[in-house]
Amino acid sequence: MKFRIDWSGRSHSYSDKEIETVVQIMESSDTLTQGQHLQNFEAKIKNFIGVNHAFGLTSAASALELIALMCDIKKGEEVIIPSHTYCASAIPFGRVGAKIVWADIDPNTFVISPDDIIKKITEKTKVLVVVHLYGLACEMDKISKICSEKNIILVEDCAQAFGAKFKNKRLGSYGDFACFSFHSQKNITTLGEGGCLVVKSKEKAKLVPGLRHNGHAPYPSREFYWKPAMGNVDLDIPGIWPYNFSMTEVQAALGESLIDRVDILNNFRRDRAKVFIDAMSEFPELVFQQTPHKEHNSYHLLPAFYNGTKYRTNNDDFINIMAKTYSIKCIVQYYPLNRYPLFVKMGFGEANCPNADHFFDNMISFPFHHWMEDKEFQYLIQSTKSALNELRGN
Amino acid sequence: MKFRIDWSGRSHSYSDKEIETVVQIMESSDTLTQGQHLQNFEAKIKNFIGVNHAFGLTSAASALELIALMCDIKKGEEVIIPSHTYCASAIPFGRVGAKIVWADIDPNTFVISPDDIIKKITEKTKVLVVVHLYGLACEMDKISKICSEKNIILVEDCAQAFGAKFKNKRLGSYGDFACFSFHSQKNITTLGEGGCLVVKSKEKAKLVPGLRHNGHAPYPSREFYWKPAMGNVDLDIPGIWPYNFSMTEVQAALGESLIDRVDILNNFRRDRAKVFIDAMSEFPELVFQQTPHKEHNSYHLLPAFYNGTKYRTNNDDFINIMAKTYSIKCIVQYYPLNRYPLFVKMGFGEANCPNADHFFDNMISFPFHHWMEDKEFQYLIQSTKSALNELRGN
Numbered sequence: 001m002k003f004r005i006d007w008s009g010r011s012h013s014y015s016d017k018e019i020e021t022v023v024q025i026m027e028s029s030d031t032l033t034q035g036q037h038l039q040n041f042e043a044k045i046k047n048f049i050g051v052n053h054a055f056g057l058t059s060a061a062s063a064l065e066l067i068a069l070m071c072d073i074k075k076g077e078e079v080i081i082p083s084h085t086y087c088a089s090a091i092p093f094g095r096v097g098a099k100i101v102w103a104d105i106d107p108n109t110f111v112i113s114p115d116d117i118i119k120k121i122t123e124k125t126k127v128l129v130v131v132h133l134y135g136l137a138c139e140m141d142k143i144s145k146i147c148s149e150k151n152i153i154l155v156e157d158c159a160q161a162f163g164a165k166f167k168n169k170r171l172g173s174y175g176d177f178a179c180f181s182f183h184s185q186k187n188i189t190t191l192g193e194g195g196c197l198v199v200k201s202k203e204k205a206k207l208v209p210g211l212r213h214n215g216h217a218p219y220p221s222r223e224f225y226w227k228p229a230m231g232n233v234d235l236d237i238p239g240i241w242p243y244n245f246s247m248t249e250v251q252a253a254l255g256e257s258l259i260d261r262v263d264i265l266n267n268f269r270r271d272r273a274k275v276f277i278d279a280m281s282e283f284p285e286l287v288f289q290q291t292p293h294k295e296h297n298s299y300h301l302l303p304a305f306y307n308g309t310k311y312r313t314n315n316d317d318f319i320n321i322m323a324k325t326y327s328i329k330c331i332v333q334y335y336p337l338n339r340y341p342l343f344v345k346m347g348f349g350e351a352n353c354p355n356a357d358h359f360f361d362n363m364i365s366f367p368f369h370h371w372m373e374d375k376e377f378q379y380l381i382q383s384t385k386s387a388l389n390e391l392r393g394n
Numbered sequence: 395m396k397f398r399i400d401w402s403g404r405s406h407s408y409s410d411k412e413i414e415t416v417v418q419i420m421e422s423s424d425t426l427t428q429g430q431h432l433q434n435f436e437a438k439i440k441n442f443i444g445v446n447h448a449f450g451l452t453s454a455a456s457a458l459e460l461i462a463l464m465c466d467i468k469k470g471e472e473v474i475i476p477s478h479t480y481c482a483s484a485i486p487f488g489r490v491g492a493k494i495v496w497a498d499i500d501p502n503t504f505v506i507s508p509d510d511i512i513k514k515i516t517e518k519t520k521v522l523v524v525v526h527l528y529g530l531a532c533e534m535d536k537i538s539k540i541c542s543e544k545n546i547i548l549v550e551d552c553a554q555a556f557g558a559k560f561k562n563k564r565l566g567s568y569g570d571f572a573c574f575s576f577h578s579q580k581n582i583t584t585l586g587e588g589g590c591l592v593v594k595s596k597e598k599a600k601l602v603p604g605l606r607h608n609g610h611a612p613y614p615s616r617e618f619y620w621k622p623a624m625g626n627v628d629l630d631i632p633g634i635w636p637y638n639f640s641m642t643e644v645q646a647a648l649g650e651s652l653i654d655r656v657d658i659l660n661n662f663r664r665d666r667a668k669v670f671i672d673a674m675s676e677f678p679e680l681v682f683q684q685t686p687h688k689e690h691n692s693y694h695l696l697p698a699f700y701n702g703t704k705y706r707t708n709n710d711d712f713i714n715i716m717a718k719t720y721s722i723k724c725i726v727q728y729y730p731l732n733r734y735p736l737f738v739k740m741g742f743g744e745a746n747c748p749n750a751d752h753f754f755d756n757m758i759s760f761p762f763h764h765w766m767e768d769k770e771f772q773y774l775i776q777s778t779k780s781a782l783n784e785l786r787g788n
Contacts, residue, residue, distance in 0.1 A: 001619070009425025019420050026413050031403025032578035032586025058452050058587075061608065061638035087627045088608050088638060095635040184426035184642075191585075192426025192642035193452075214455065214482050215736045225395070226713055229729035233481045233736045241489040241740070244455035244482060248578075248586035319620055335623035342609045342627045346635070 004327040005376050008369035010184050012265060018257050022191070022250045032249050034213065041252035044259050045196055048163075049170045051178075053205035055197045056252050057212055060159040061088040062245035063179035063197035066211050068092035069240050070177070070204050071153050077126040082112040083336040084356040085131040089157050090337055093127070094346055101125070102338050102351035108290040110134065110303060110359055114142040121146075127153040132161035132171050133334065135187070135269075135298035136289050140166040140174045153177070159195075162187055163262045164298040176200045182251070187265055187300055187370070188258040190251035210235050215242040265370060269299035272377060276302060276366070279381045283388045285310065286364075302368040303333060305359055313391040315362050321390060326383035333365045398721040399770050402763035404578050404586075406659060408648075415651050416585070416644045426643050428607065435646035438653050439590055442557075443564045445572075447599035449591045450646050451606055454553040455482040456639035457573035457591035460605050462486035463634050464571070464598050465547050471520040476506040477730040478750040479525040483551050484731055487521070488740055495519070496732050496745035502684040504528065504697060504753055508536040515540075521547040526555035526565050527728065529581070529663075529692035530683050534560040534568045547571070553589075556581055557656045558692040570594045576645070581659055581694055581764070582652040584645035604629050609636040659764060663693035666771060670696060670760070673775045677782045679704070680758075696762040697727060699753055707785040709756050715784060720777035727759045 029035065038056050045054040057063050071093075073079065079093045083102035090100055103120050106113040111133050128147055130138045140156075147154040156175035158164075162182075164171050172178035175198075182194035197212075199205040210217050217232040235242055274294070280286050287305040291297045306315040315332070322328045337343050338351035351357075366380065423429065432450050439448040451457050465487075467473065473487045477496035484494055497514050500507040505527050522541055524532040534550075541548040550569035552558075556576075558565050566572035569592075576588035591606075593599040604611050611626040629636055668688070674680050681699040685691045700709040709726070716722045731737050732745035745751075760774065 009427075009429065010423070014420045019417055022416060022420065023413055026408045026416065026585070029404070032583060033403075035403065059638050059640070065637075091608060091635050189426060191420070191644050193640050214485060215734075224710065224714065225717075226726045227710070228733075230725055230727070233729075233731075233734040235736050235739075238739070241485050242736075243459075244453050246453070246587055250585050316618065316621070320618065323619075331624050332620045333624070337627075339622075340609075340627040342629050342636075345629075345632070
C-alpha cells in the first residue's frame with residue numbers, strides 16, 4: 001500500500017554542513033574508526049547531558065548489552081522492566097540470566113508507573129530499567145528515591161529521549177547507567193545506527209573501552225612500542241568476554257555536529273505536538289501523554305489512547321479509516337513484550353500489567369517524522385479530525 | 395613519535411563516485427538502515443563470492459557471534475582455532491562456553507597447519523575455525539576433507555581475505571559459515587566498520603534476519619497491517635537471545651560500490667607485494683608467506699619472518715632501526731592469543747603451538763596500506779634493504 005503520509009524510516013534531513021562533515025572524513029581522515037572524532041563526540045555528549053562518562057557505540061541495544069554485563073546479575077536475580085517498550089530494552093538482561101519482572105505503565109503518561117515499581121520489588125530485585133518511552137521522562141524523583149532506598153541499580157533507557165529533561169536535568173544523568181539511540185528514526189541519527197552508553201561509576205567506566213572493543217587494553221607508552229605486542233587484550237571482569245561495538249568516525253563526527261541542533265529539533269517537535277494536541281481539544285476521546293513540562297518530552301513519537309466506547313468504535317476503526325480514506329499510515333506501538341513469542345518461549349510470558357495491555361489495545365501512534373512537510377502535517381490534523389467525526393457518526 | 399611512513403588506521407581512499415553514493419543516501423533515502431541498499435549489497439556479495447546466503451552486519455566479530463550461536467556448542471565441546479590470529483576470531487566461541495583448543499600455524503604460510511589440525515582433533519571437536527590471515531588462503535582442500543570426514547563444522551574467518559581465492563573458488567564459499575570484515579584497515583572498508591556473514595545451510599540462514607535484528611520476524615502481509623502488532627519478535631533457536639548487529643544503508647551502498655573495484659584493489663596489493671618480495675630476494679633472512687598462486691592471497695598485510703641468527707640480530711633490532719633511522723613504523727602482529735591475559739584468565743593460556751610462538755617472536759609486519767604513495771613505497775623498499783645491510787654488519 002502506498003500512503004500519502006507514510007510511516008517514515010527516517011526522522012530528519014541532514015544540513016549541508018552535516019553532509020560536508022561526512023565527506024571530509026571520507027576524503028581525509030587517516031582512520032575511520034576509534035579515532036579523535038569518537039573522543040570529541042563523547043566529550044560533547046558528556047557536556048550536553050551533564051555526566052562524567054559517555055561512550056559512543058553501535059546502538060542503544062549494544063549499550064544495554066554492556067550495562068547488563070556490568071550489573072553483575074546472578075542467576076535468579078530480578079530485573080524490573082516495563083512490559084510496554086521496545087524489545088531491546090529487555091533482551092540483554094534475559095541474555096545474562098536475569099529473571100525479568102514486567103512493570104506496568106501509568107495510564108496518564110504511558111511510561112513506567114512508580115507505584116507499580118514498588119509493587120514489583122522483591123528481595124531479589126537487582127536492577128530497575130526505566131524507559132522514557134516516546135520521549136517522555138519518567139518520574140525520576142520518585143524513581144531515584146525508590147532505587148536509592150532499596151539499593152537497586154537504576155538504568156535509564158533514553159533511546160527515544162535524547163535531550164529531554166526531568167526538572168532541569170537532562171535524562172541520562174539520573175541513572176547508574178543510561179543508553180541513548182541514534183537510530184534512523186530517532187530525533188537525531190548518526191547515519192542510521194548508533195548509540196551511547198552513560199556510566200555513573202568511575203570504576204565501571206574504566207571497563208567500557210575494553211568491553212566494547214574486543215578487550216583492547218593499551219600498554220602504557222613505551223620506547224619499544226611493539227613489545228611484547230602492539231596492545232594488550234585483557235578485561236577486569238571475571239568470566240566476561242568483551243564485544244566489538246565500535247562506532248565509526250563519520251558517525252561520531254556527525255553526532256557531534258547534530259548535538260548543536262538537537263534542542264532545535266526537539267523544540268520543533270514540541271511545537272508541532274502542541275499544535276496537534278490543541279487541535280484535538282474538542283475530541284476528548286483522544287488522550288495524549290500527560291506531560292508536566294514541555295522539556296520533559298522530546299516528542300520522539302506522538303501516541304494517543306483512543307477511547308471510543310461512547311461511539312462503539314475502537315482504535316482499529318480509526319487506523320483503518322486513516323489508511324483507507326486518507327492514505328495516512330497510523331500504527332500501534334510497543335506490543336507488550338510478554339505477548340511476543342520470544343519472551344513467552346524464554347519463560348517471561350506472564351505479566352500483571354493491565355494498564356499496558358489496555359493502552360496497547362486502544363492506542364494510535366501518528367506519523368511524526370521531523371521532515372514531514374507543513375502541508376502534510378496540516379493534512380494529518382484535518383484528516384484526524386474528519387476520521388474522529390466519522391467515528392462519532394457525524 | 396611521528397613517522398614518515400606510519401602504520402595507517404585506514405587502507406584505501408574513496409573515489410568521487412563512492413563519496414557521491416554516501417551523499418545521495420544522506421540527502422534522499424527514506425530509511426537509513428535495514429533498507430533496499432542492504433539487500434542489494436547482500437545480493438552482490440552472494441554473486442561475487444559464489445554463495446547462497448550472505449548478510450551485512452556491523453563487523454566480522456558480530457558475524458562470528460552469530461556463527462558461534464548457530465554452531466549450538468554444548469559445554470565442554472571443543473573448537474579448534476589458530477593461536478596466531480586476531481582475538482575476535484576466538485572471543486565469540488569462548489562466550490558460548492566452548493573449550494578453545496589452539497592450533498599451530500604452518501611455518502611456511504603463517505596460517506593454520508592442516509597437519510596440526512589433525513593432531514588437535516578429539517572426540518569432542520565440534521567446530522574448526524580457519525583464519526585466512528594476512529589475506530592468504532588456508533589449504534582448503536585438505537581442510538574441507540578433514541572436516542567432512544570427522545563431521546566437524548567448518549568456519550572460515552575471511553576478515554582479512556575478501557576477494558582472495560583458493561583454487562578458483564572465492565574464500566568464504568568453502569565453510570559451513572564464513573565471515574568478512576570491512577573495517578577501516580581492510581582491503582575494502584564500509585566507512586570504517588562493517589562485516590558480512592555467509593551461511594551455507596538454508597535452514598540456518600533463515601535464522602539470521604531475526605538473530606541480527608532483535609528477533610524481528612515480520613508477519614505475512616495482511617490488510618490490517620497493525621494487527622496484532624506491526625511486526626513479530628520471535629526466534630527459532632531454543633534458549634538463544636538475538637542481537638542488534640544492523641548495518642546502515644550508507645555502509646551497504648558503499649560496500650556494493652566497492653565490490654566493483656575489490657579485484658583492482660587486491661591486484662594492486664599483489665603487484666606491490668611482488669615488487670617488495672622480489673626486491674628482497676638478495677636477503678634470504680627475510681622469509682615471506684609461501685603463496686602458491688597470487689590469487690590465493692589478497693595481501694591485506696605484508697608480514698615476514700626475520701631469521702637473523704647468522705648475524706646475531708633479531709626482529710626487534712630491525713624494527714628499531716626502521717623506526718629510529720628511517721622513521722618507518724613496522725610492527726609485530728598477532729600475539730598468540732594464549733599469551734594474552736584475557737585468554738589466560740579464561741583458562742585458555744595453554745597451547746602447543748611452537749611454530750606460532752616462534753613466528754611471532756621473529757616477525758615483522760611492514761606498513762602496507764593501499765593509499766601509500768609510490769614514492770613512499772620506494773622509500774620503504776630502500777630503507778628495508780639498508781636496515782638489513784646494517785644488521786648484516788655491512
